[in-house]
Amino acid sequence: MPALLRGKKLVLKDGTFQLVRDYQRNGERVRYLSAERGDWEEIPAVMVDWDATAKTAAAEKSEEDALAKKIHAQEQAQKIETVMDVDASLQVSPGVFLPPGEGMFVIDGKSVKPLEQVGSQVKTDKKQYLKRVLSPIPIVPSKQNVQIPGTRASIRVRNGQTEFYLREAPADPDRTTPIVKSSRPGESGPEVELVRATVKGNKRQLESIKSLFGEQLEEKRNTISIQRWEIAPTVFRFTLSEPLPPGEYALAERLPDGMNLFVWDFGVDPVTGAKPTTPLKKKN
Known part of the structure; x- marks a missing residue:
């Protein structure tokens, strides 16, 4: 199917018209660029119905304006629908909305990034285990390390003064949630800790636990103070008191058994050209 020709109508007195891309009136002659043939042509000016040509041009301009307004209205309606899809009631910063669905989200400047849960591993500390084996009396406490495989998280942020949002599902025993827990949660809301990981070998260590005769003696982890705010039912905001220095981190929920x-x-x-950030104080 040939493409539709677009141009102006040069209306003639016999009721026909020439479809032109442009025209020039020079005295008794009219020179026009034919939209059909692509060549400049001339006709006597007396053949042109100038009033009809002007009225046709005005009508076409009105139709174009109406079409432009209709398209603009459709685009605005589509934008409104998009905003409603991401829950306009949860605007986390000007023009930035929390995406739908459950999970943890990090705000990095003007972007919202969902954080994926990774499974950490509990490994027995080999040095501590060797001490216990060599000791004549088994009074050396055992030590286990909680680690994440790999040296770097896949999600990276550049704004150390960031915020986090956790959306949980309303309580429903028949509903499956994508948020994974290693035991039953508490009933007073999510207790989330921000832990700075220590890179050791090809792993990131989050916590070390010492125990003796089955009793836990000590938990050691580098936690950073965050404050929790409930901004909507089952939606929680976590804020920092100071920017985070470059490094590897994890958000971990505290459950009744650890x-x-x-x-x-x-x-x-690190941000290129930025001054070094003062390390955050550990949470007591």
């Missing part, structure tokens, strides 16, 4: 082994990991990359 740290959830399924954590949300991320890394903070």
